Amino acid sequence: MLSGCLAEDTPLQLPPPGPEETFQADLGSGYGDQVYFDFSTGQATVRDRESWDLGFYCGPDSFYVVLNGAKRMYAADPQTEDFASVTSRAGLAFRPDPPSGLLDSTVLGRWWTRATDAPVFVIDRGQKTSGLPIGTKKIQLRRAGHQVVLRYADLNGAGEDSLRITQDPLYNLMFFSFEDGGQLVEVEPPKTDWDVVFTTYTHIFEDQPDPAFRFYLVNGVLLNRHATVATDSIPARQQPFASLTLEQVPAYAFTAQLDVIGFDWKTFDMATNQYTVHDDWSYLVRTAENHYYKLQFLSFYNDAGDRGYPLIRYQRL
Incomplete structure (x- = not known):
């Protein structure tokens, strides 16, 4: 009896398409x-595209670091936390991040979950738009609460410095450049x-x-x-x-x-x-x-x- 009092279903109205x-x-x-x-x-x-080198992920409870694939950047893992001992590219296996964007497949991967407190990586900064190589750096990463402490230098130790990077949830990544002594730079929009x-x-x-x-x-x-x-x-x-x-x-x-x-x-x-x-x-x-x-x-x-x-x-x- 009640069914006779119910209103008929209203057809779903799809929004009109936008202009081409x-x-x-x-x-x-x-x-x-x-x-x-x-x-x-x-x-x-x-x-x-040359304005940045590393992107620090701003997702919750994650500290991934991505390479700038637009410059054909590579990274290698010497499997050490002894920053001073890394002085050469010799014997290291360099590879790029996958273009798929799968974060667990990046070269640096889930570095903050390792048994070592502060792993060291060697970064090939890729090439300029002209095709000329940019150079090589070594970095060390350490988690500090919801921040990442980035230590960086030339392979011979010159230009050593460090920077504390804070995640911003309005962005996918915080971008870092080795240029001008090392600095955060603006790249992606929110x-x-x-x-x-x-x-x-x-x-x-x-x-x-x-x-x-x-x-x-x-x-x-x-x-x-x-x-x-x-x-x-x-x-x-x-x-x-x-x-x-x-x-x-x-x-x-x-x-x-x-x-x-x-x-x-x-x-x-x-x-x-x-x-x-x-x-x-x-x-x-x-x-x-x-x-x-x-x-x-x-x-x-x-x-x-x-x-x-x-x-x-x-x-x-």
Whole structure:
């Protein structure tokens, strides 16, 4: 009897899609810049990719340290806490952090959980935009409550100094540069103010035995590790960009892997020395605001024919 008095279910009304928009990132001369982009505002923040070396994670109860993959940085673990005893790169195995962003797979890993109180690492600072090597440092890390004490110097001990780094929960990372004696620098916007970054980064080609080709600088897009997730490429034969809708989102698998969009939305032709963009591929992105966007790459060149200007089309679903 009561069922006859209940109101009929109201159909769920999906929000209307946003307007279709475009954005072109300018990676600068020699791909020297990193461009942080926010889909909801269309705003971009540009940073020099050489401006930082180490990123100190601001997540709760974690003290990960990441390398600047945009400079092809490496690190090695000499398995000691004797800072003075580390004076050479000889015999050390250097490797980069994975571009996936998996923190437990970083070279320095969960250093604060080791039996040794203050492990030492050797840092290859990678290369300048020009390709010239930057140099080598040694560091020692020590946890002090919710802070990290960073000790650093040249391998011969010159320029030794230390810095206490405090986590800021408004950011993914606190960024440190060895330049000018060592200092914290501003790089990423607050973690809720951007979604993806257009950047050079180090990709690992697992099938290449030569480190010069195995650890290779590429130009692509990485996700914001805070809350952004995305799909791998969706070919037009599977679903054209124009017909991707919010109702279709559950059919696709999303991942927090930072390089899921990556660099292979374009290919390089050695014969013509030109990049070709797969403009028939689409991607879905879910932002920290829980909004879904579809995006498509249209070009890697500006109107003057200069490379390093990825152009995307995007729309909120």
